[in-house]
Amino acid sequence: MTAPTHASSGFSLADYLRPHDTVLVGQAAAEPHELVAQLIDASQQIANLTVVCGYALSDDWKRVTRGKPRVATYSAHGPLRGLARSGEIDILPNHYSHFERLVTTGAFQPDVILLQLPPPDPDGYHSFGTSVDYVAKAAQAVPAAATAGSDRRGPIVIAEINENMPSTRTKWRLHHSQITASFTTDRPLEGTPARALSDTDHAIARNVASVVPDGASIQLGIGALATAIGRALREHRELRVRSGLVGDWLLDLDAWGALASGEDACVAGMALGSPELYDFVARHDRIRFMPITDLTASEALASCDPYIAVNSALEVDLLGQVNAEVVGGQYIGALGSQVDTFRATRIAPSGLAIVALPARSPKGATQIVSALSGPVTSLQSDIDMVITEYGVADLQGTTAAERAERLIEIAAPEHRDALREARRF
Known part of the structure; x- marks a missing residue:
């Protein structure tokens, strides 16, 4: 066994890369920014590198040109959106949970894995952090x-060890002996880009909160709308969180006494937000992290009654089909874990799969549409409710004609007549 090397300066990722390597990169707040920058630099000299990444935050991705490196991803958020617009990324159309299956079965085996990790515990184990x-x-x-080198067999792990990365509670850990090379950093962790909450966000959030009972287990995700929903739930009590991604709304739920006490009040796959959020998930025994397949497993959901998954969308058609990926021929969203969490509502003793979105796009176009302009991210059969600022369309037990009428009723008023004329059933 080769001991890992450590360096605080003079580290060169290029020493560990070979032509035709496939490189898997950590995501969100755990994205290793220095390694991403060095990876993109190295791709100018090392031929045919393929990078597989997820929720990206580093601006260095904007330097990708002419397939150097080739970038494959499930998400076109953040800096990857511009790459999608210019045709510089390849979309991986897989459910989020399927990526775990691919790596655990060996169907997908990267050559190099790049991570950002917290320092190890006294036994040499690193948490995977956020x-x-x-x-x-x-x-x-x-x-x-x-x-490293041309004679290596199997994947290697390269890590940024960041003093600011929280050690979180999880059974998933990495021993230092599994790391080929690492270096230390103390750079602040990235947060999610924030925008001011709008009146529309608050109106949607109030409508969502109206269908969430006390004691529910919830999935919200991140972003302005998730933040607004968290604030709208401030009067609720004993809420538990089972969410693939959590943001600062978790702090709000705790501050207002809405978050349940006791073990596993929050189970999440990722955290992305403020330094206060990262401190919170490190300090509290109530917060635990696990992969999406564990988070949505039947035994894990047995105590969630109800489990309410709220996800956003770009469009919903009059059948209740959801497009969360493409608008105007451009890939700007993600398939992500939407289907994973919606289908988890069917595994729990009871549940609701909710799509929450503004009735209008930023340009004023209707987002309740007669026909989707992109792929079907979630099937009509996986959706229970669609919620806009104009109300709640409860689709449970409805015919196709009833669905269409209920969805038209929560569209923007100026678009409703056109939707009725365009309906096909």
């Missing part, structure tokens, strides 16, 4: 640190 996901599973499957 992201316990398919990248963590791929890294944990590496038996021991491999040597």
Whole structure:
């Protein structure tokens, strides 16, 4: 077994890369920014590198040109949106949970795994910090640190060890012996880009809160609308969180006494937000992290009654089909874990799958549409309610004609007549 090397300066990722390597990169707040920058630099000299990434935050992605490196991803958020617009990324149309299956079965095996980790515990184990996901599973499957160079066999793990990355509570850990090379940093963790909450956000959030009972287990995600929903739930009590991604709304629920006490009040896959959020998930025994397949497993959902999954969308058609990926021929969203969490509502003793979105796009177009302009991210059969600022369309037990009418009623008033004329059933 080769001991990992450590360096605080003079580290060169290029020393560990070979032509035709596939590189798997950590995501969200666990994205290793220095390694991403060095990876993109190295791709100018090392031929045919393929990078597989997820929720990206580093502006260095904007330097990708002419397939150097080739970038494959499930998400076109943040800096990847511009790459999608210019045709510089390849979309991986897989459910989020499927990536875990790919890496655990060996169907997808990267050559190099890049991570950002907290310092190890006294036994030499690193928590995966703010992201316990398919990248963590791929890294944990590496038996021991491999040597670099042309003769290496199997994947290698390269890590940024960041003093600011919280050690979170999870059974998923990585021993230092599994890391081929690492260096230390103390850079602040990234947060999610924020925008001011609008009246529309608050109106949607109030409508969502009206269908969430006390004691529910909830999935919200991140972003302005998730933040607004969290604030709208301030009067609720004993809420539990079972969410693939949590943001600062978790702090709000706790501050207002809405978050349940006791073990596993919050189970999440990733955290992305403020330094206060990262401190919170590190300090509290009530917060635990696990991959999406564990989070939505039947035994994990047995105590969630009800489990309410709220996800956003770009469009919903008059059948209740959801497009969360493409608008105007441009890939700007993600398939992500929407289907995973919606289908988890069917596994729990009871549940609701809710799509929450503004009735109008930023340009004033209707987002309740007669026909989707992009792929079907979630099936009509997986959706229970669609909620806009104009109300709640309860689709449970409805015919196609009833669905259409209820969805038209929550569209923007100026678009309703056109939707009725365009309906096909």
